[in-house]
Amino acid sequence: MDLLTVGTFARPPDDLALRALQPTLGPDRALLGGGTWLFSVPQPHLAGIVDLTALGWEPLRADDEGLTIAATTTLATLADVDPAAHPAWPAVALFAGCCEALVGSRKVQHVATVGGNVCLGLPAGPMITLAAALDGVATVWGPDDGRWTAPVVDLVVGPQRTSLVPGEVLRSIHLPARALRGRTALRKASLSPLGRSAALLAGRLDDPADGSGFTLAVTASLPRPAVLRYAGLPDATTLAADVAALGDGEDGVGGGWYDDPHGSPDWRRAMTLLLAEEIRAALGEVAR
Ligand SMILES: Cc1cc2nc3c(=O)[nH]c(=O)nc-3n(C[C@H](O)[C@H](O)[C@H](O)COP(=O)(O)OP(=O)(O)OC[C@H]3O[C@@H](n4cnc5c(N)ncnc54)[C@H](O)[C@@H]3O)c2cc1C
Structure with a gap:
């Protein structure tokens, strides 16, 4: 859908550029994940868009502490994590099931992002379900260069409502190893x-x-x-x-x-x- 009120489009190439933009982001600027919701309904309040997809965030990082999922990771990438490759983490089996619970075609799953799903805050957001069941902790970048963390289950406060304010960016979700076991x-x-x-x-x-x-x-x-x-x-x-x-x-x-x-x-x-x-x-x- 054409968003006719949008006059600016920024595509920060790295974290530094994103951090510089963040203080300028008000309620009339939207962060763009996969755009599967953003471009699906009229957004008359929007004057600008900031695309997160060129930041090059590593989609998945596993270590002894658990798994960190970048907000820009697509549902398809998450669904493709092979449980056999993580025998110590049986809960990986939940990834594909939660991704499939979003009833969009594979085409939608290839662009929809984990961060977009959480930040949209729909009651039926399956990435919220996944994070809630596995004690997922969100890392959020504030507009003032700060960062804070919170359980994902506390980030979503109502239908299409989160505790994020304009300028804040969901950076990643960490699933602790204990939950993954x-x-x-x-x-x-x-x-x-x-x-x-x-x-x-x-x-x-x-x-x-x-x-x-x-x-x-x-x-x-x-x-x-x-x-x-x-x-x-x-x-x-x-x-x-x-x-x-x-x-x-x-x-x-x-x-x-x-x-x-x-x-x-x-x-x-x-x-x-x-x-x-x-x-x-x-x-x-x-x-x-
Ligand atoms: C056929 C179809 C079926 C669908 N079914 C479902 C469903 O079952 N359940 C469901 O929950 N959704 C569903 N959706 C809606 C939507 O596609 C998904 O919620 C999707 O995961 C959104 O991700 P996205 O990356 O495309 O988000 P976008 O559309 O890019 O963004 C969604 C919102 O999140 C914000 N945002 C994105 N990334 C960040 C970030 N890192 N930090 C802060 N804010 C951010 C955006 O500004 C916007 O407000 C469906 C859509 C389609 C087309």
Whole structure:
């Protein structure tokens, strides 16, 4: 789609050039990842675009501490990480599943970026699910040359709302090795086989050497992501009560179960409970 109000286009070639631009970025300037959302809807408030794709950020960097994913990494690159190449990190198996949960063609996945998915902040953002389930920590570059970190699950504060302010750039997401050593399960519900996620849940059971903790990320059925954590696999009743509490009543995460054309709140609630129990059961089998 043509963005007729956009008059400037910058493509910083390196970090220095980006850092110099950042203080000038107001709400009328957008950062460009893959553009699969930015160019898909009218953006009448925009006067300029700053393209992040020429920065040459290393897409994936693995070391003893874990895996760092650059914000500009495409979903296709992430989906292609071969679990067999990382035998110590079973959770790598979650990458492809989460990428496929974004129901776009392979063409879309080849340009859509991890950073764009997180910063767009859609409830059905599967990179948010992935990061939430694997304790992902975002590194953000501020306009004043500073940087700060925050759990990705705290960065997304509502539907298409993050805690980022104009001028801030999501630089990367770090997945710690401890989380990557866990076993994972992913479940999705949508109104049609190729529909947008109405509930997208990812669970992780830590390696026994790391304490066998259980983590459940609940996304798409809530206005913002939520994470439940347990010292071990909870029983079905406990998990169901905790999952229900995320969306029920005023104490829920951001005001009830999410409501949009991709699913009614009641149905989303029922699916979320069902998928949570499926994940608990699947990871319980793994633990036997
Ligand atoms: C067919 C189709 C299906 C889709 N299905 C889904 C779906 O199921 N779930 C879903 O979540 N989305 C979906 N989308 C929307 C979108 O394609 C994805 O969210 C995609 O991952 C966005 O990434 P991008 O790199 O293209 O972002 P862009 O369009 O480039 O940017 C998205 C937003 O993030 C900001 N941004 C980008 N990078 C950064 C950064 N590093 N730091 C700060 N801000 C940044 C931009 O300024 C913009 O506001 C779909 C799109 C299509 C076309």
